[in-house]
Amino acid sequence: MVRVDTLQTVSGNVLKQSPVLLEGRAAAAGAHGNCSSNMNLHDVGGRRRFEDSEFTLRIYPGNIAEGTIYCPVSARKNTTAADVIEQVIDRLRLDRTKLYVLAEVKEFGGEEWILNPSDCPVQRMMLWPRMALENRFGGEDYRFLLREKNLDGSIHYASLQMWLRVTEERRRMVERGFLPQPPPKEYEDLCSLPDLNEKTLLDNLRARRFKQEKIYTYVGSILIVINPFKFLPIYNPKYVKMYDNHQLGKLEPHIYAVADVAYHTMLQRRQDQCIVISGESGSGKTQSTNFLIHHLTALSQKGFASGVEQTILGAGPVLEAFGNAKTAHNNNSSRFGKFIQVNYQESGTVRGAYVEKYLLEKSRLVYQEHNERNYHVFYYLLAGTTDEEKKEFHLKKPEEYHYLNQMTKKPHRLHWDNYYESEADCFTVEGEDLKHDFERLQLAMEMVGFLPATRKQ
Numbered sequence: 114m115v116r117v118d119t120l121q122t123v124s125g126n127v128l129k130q131s132p133v134l135l136e137g138r139a140a141a142a143g144a145h146g147n148c149s150s151n152m153n154l155h156d157v158g159g160r161r162r163f164e165d166s167e168f169t170l171r172i173y174p175g176n177i178a179e180g181t182i183y184c185p186v187s188a189r190k191n192t193t194a195a196d197v198i199e200q201v202i203d204r205l206r207l208d209r210t211k212l213y214v215l216a217e218v219k220e221f222g223g224e225e226w227i228l229n230p231s232d233c234p235v236q237r238m239m240l241w242p243r244m245a246l247e248n249r250f251g252g253e254d255y256r257f258l259l260r261e262k263n264l265d266g267s268i269h270y271a272s273l274q275m276w277l278r279v280t281e282e283r284r285r286m287v288e289r290g291f292l293p294q295p296p297p298k299e300y301e302d303l304c305s306l307p308d309l310n311e312k313t314l315l316d317n318l319r320a321r322r323f324k325q326e327k328i329y330t331y332v333g334s335i336l337i338v339i340n341p342f343k344f345l346p347i348y349n350p351k352y353v354k355m356y357d358n359h360q361l362g363k364l365e366p367h368i369y370a371v372a373d374v375a376y377h378t379m380l381q382r383r384q385d386q387c388i389v390i391s392g393e394s395g396s397g398k399t400q401s402t403n404f405l406i407h408h409l410t411a412l413s414q415k416g417f418a419s420g421v422e423q424t425i426l427g428a429g430p431v432l433e434a435f436g437n438a439k440t441a442h443n444n445n446s447s448r449f450g451k452f453i454q455v456n457y458q459e460s461g462t463v464r465g466a467y468v469e470k471y472l473l474e475k476s477r478l479v480y481q482e483h484n485e486r487n488y489h490v491f492y493y494l495l496a497g498t499t500d501e502e503k504k505e506f507h508l509k510k511p512e513e514y515h516y517l518n519q520m521t522k523k524p525h526r527l528h529w530d531n532y533y534e535s536e537a538d539c540f541t542v543e544g545e546d547l548k549h550d551f552e553r554l555q556l557a558m559e560m561v562g563f564l565p566a567t568r569k570q
């Protein structure tokens with residue numbers, strides 16, 4: 114058995130009467146900022162209701178059903194992707210001779226995960242952040258797409274609109290004169306700079322690369338990433354395929370290229386490989402780690418979501434609740450280092466994964482700097498528990514805990530009852546819904562195998 118380790122350092126024209134949304138209406142809904150949610154979480158209420166509630170999933174068929182934006186489908190916690198596809202085929206009267214799959218699209222660049230027929234979309238969706246469920250801000254990046262599967266098992270991606278946004282297409286458009294020419298010479302590898310000094314290095318990184326939305330640049334076999342803080346469509350399966358089994362430097366620099374080299378070197382040399390990710394707080398280490406894990410499992414699973422990836426996904430919210438906190442630099446800063454080991458069989462199939470955490474910033478438990486908070490889990494617990502649970506666990510209000518109330522900006526302490534009305538300060542993190550986060554944490558614990566008694570404890 115060999116492995117790859119990642120080490121993150123600390124620091125529709127369809128049925129007339131059906132509610133299928135047509136193109137024109139979508140634009141109007143969008144203009145009102147009210148493109149309703151994939152699932153309205155406020156309908157959910159409590160966790161027990163989630164267990165037997167019926168939800169409406171939005172399935173986006175793309176070019177499979179021209180003119181249809183999405184098709185609403187009813188589903189419960191245990192409804193499978195195969196059941197959902199069956200409903201969509203019926204509603205949209207799709208060609209039954211073709212094979213369809215559901216793809217889950219998550220934030221940052223339309224990274225797509227093909228669901229197995231037995232996967233349960235509602236369960237996957239419950240792991241999305243609340244903003245995605247409400248379709249606000251980044252919510253557009255979270256959804257389920259209907260994809261057509263070719264006879265050879267590959268997925269058919271044919272939406273021109275989508276790929277025009279992709280860097281490679283853009284380059285071709287430039288060549289054909291549809292887009293302005295980029296500025297003069299740029300270097301994908303800083304080692305090739307004819308005149309290497311701080312100015313030429315920073316100029317190449319900023320003006321020639323970052324401003325052209327090229328966030329990745331090599332320095333030999335090292336990859337420099339500049340955090341774009343915005344959606345870039347460069348993490349979808351087309352990119353997974355493009356970087357599969359290519360020598361480093363042959364294609365445009367990308368984090369997938371690094372993962373790919375590690376994977377194939379491991380298989381060829383039968384030796385463990387290690388990738389170290391380092392950078393200052395908020396620079397994008399956690400995000401880069403997620404892209405690496407995604408690519409490492411995708412290579413081995415040939416694009417299909419694996420149980421391993423599901424477990425790593427589920428572990429994310431748990432680790433985040435207990436090890437992340439709001440800091441001055443990052444509202445969701447990991448306050449611990451992570452050593453992730455992905456183990457493979459000789460055939461190159463993922464066998465399992467192991468996550469070790471180290472160097473948790475323990476001092477944060479008793480002291481937080483101005484405008485910083487304690488670990489998320491305390492705020493989740495105090496906001497998310499029911500009245501009975503509060504009684505059972507003798508929970509008080511957050512402002513009554515010394516370890517939670519040290520960080521207010523104002524000299525007088527903010528009262529929890531006025532939490533939402535009060536002037537923005539570090540208690541309030543934009544877009545945060547602590548009740549939702551508490552539910553998400555409980556579901557994630559269940560998905561990674563915590564027994565009810567352990568969860569309660």
Ligand SMILES: Nc1ncnc2c1ncn2[C@@H]1O[C@H](COP(=O)(O)OP(=O)(O)OP(=O)(O)O)[C@@H](O)[C@H]1O
Nearest residue numbers: 124340342343394395396397398399400443446447
């Ligand atoms: N490749 C990317 N594309 C788009 N946005 C990104 C990317 N990488 C990072 N970001 C944005 O930057 C934010 C901070 O990134 P991240 O949490 O990964 O930083 P970090 O280095 O792990 O920080 P810390 O050390 O504080 O935990 C993310 O929440 C995301 O909004």
